[in-house]
Amino acid sequence: MIKNIFQMLLALLVAFCGSLIFIYLHLPLPWLLGSIFATSILIRFQKIPIQSPKIFSAPARILIGLAIGSAFTPAILNYIPQYTISLLLVIPFTILVIFFGTYYYYKVLKYDLKTSYLGSMPGGVIEMVIIGQELKANTAKITLMQSSRLFFVVVSLPFIIQYLFQIDIRGNQLLTTPIKDIDILEFLYIYVLAVFAALFAKKIKLTAAYLIGPMIISIILYSGGFVTTHIPDELLKFIQVVFGSIIGFTFKNVDLKTIFNTLVATLGHFVILIILCGIFIFIIHHFFGFATLDILLAFGPGGQTEINLIALLVGANLPYITLHHIVRLFLVMNIAPIIAKRLKD
Helix, strand or coil: CHHHHHHHHHHHHHHHHHHHHHHHCCCECHHHHHHHHHHHHHCCCCCCCCCCCHHHHHHHHHHHHHHHHCCCCHHHHCCHHHHHHHHHCHHHHHHHHHHHHHHHHHHHCCCCHHHHHHHHCCCCHHHHHHHHHHCCCCHHHHHHHHHHHHHHHHHHHHHHHHHCCCCCCECCCCCCCCHHHCCHHHHHHHHHHHHHHHHHHHHCCCCCHHHHHHHHHHHHHHHCCCCCCCCCHHHHHHHHHHHHHHHHHHHCCCCHHHHHHHHHHHHHHHHHHHHHHHHHHHHHHHHHCCCHHHHHHHHCCCCHHHHHHHHHHHCCCHHHHHHHHHHHHHHHHHHHHHHHCCCCC
């Protein structure tokens, strides 16, 4: 156990060094992308004793849930009814993403139908793999397909934001209040409540429990004006290093040829996603006036945790973005198993 913890800490140290390199080079989102870069390279060397720091995943997700909820101020909640039409458009968007993704993998790349369907789902990697196991689909391929999509989204979005939207997210910038300036006791009080909310959400089998549970309690606390303390800047940066390292470990024990072939295959799916996102961004921005960056992050089919983290870091409209991802995740998690059971190659 001690050995495993040491190897996880070593992995975080490697990821941290990658972040420092990205800060030095003035690249976008250095704490996240730098850790992905360093970890994905180091895992190719089998003799280096490092392990994925998954033990930190749940505490980190709880912190992200708190950070998201803190954006739901009383003033912002008044705007939620205005999101209705945009939220309804998540339904056709999700259906089109699934349809064209499945068609691409099944008809063009000749994957089996269940694998094509679950691999094209804009949902979480873990959730799709669990469903794939139950349906006896190719879970190894589904994992690579979903991970590759997540990789493309997480890596490309910061550069799009940096160079297309002209938002400077390079270097070691201050993201929120430093830990020395926050009310430590209030923060600990919030975090303890969030832990209980996460455990309760897990008990009632809520999707993405460690994210959604804390987010709900955080929305109640912040929107009601009960607390005002922000999540410390240092912890938000630590969260990025944790998830960057975990994403980097996705490709461990997979040979380079398989990784390359999957990335090339997923790139075609990624192009389809870009086209669909572009169409919906144009429609929603033109007819309903929402900010282009907010729509991009709301409809961007990455992992809910990763997209919300990027939205948090660039100062986007978190309530708008989060609500769209919740609707999409709800659709995916309820539709995926029902349809997948009826699929026959």
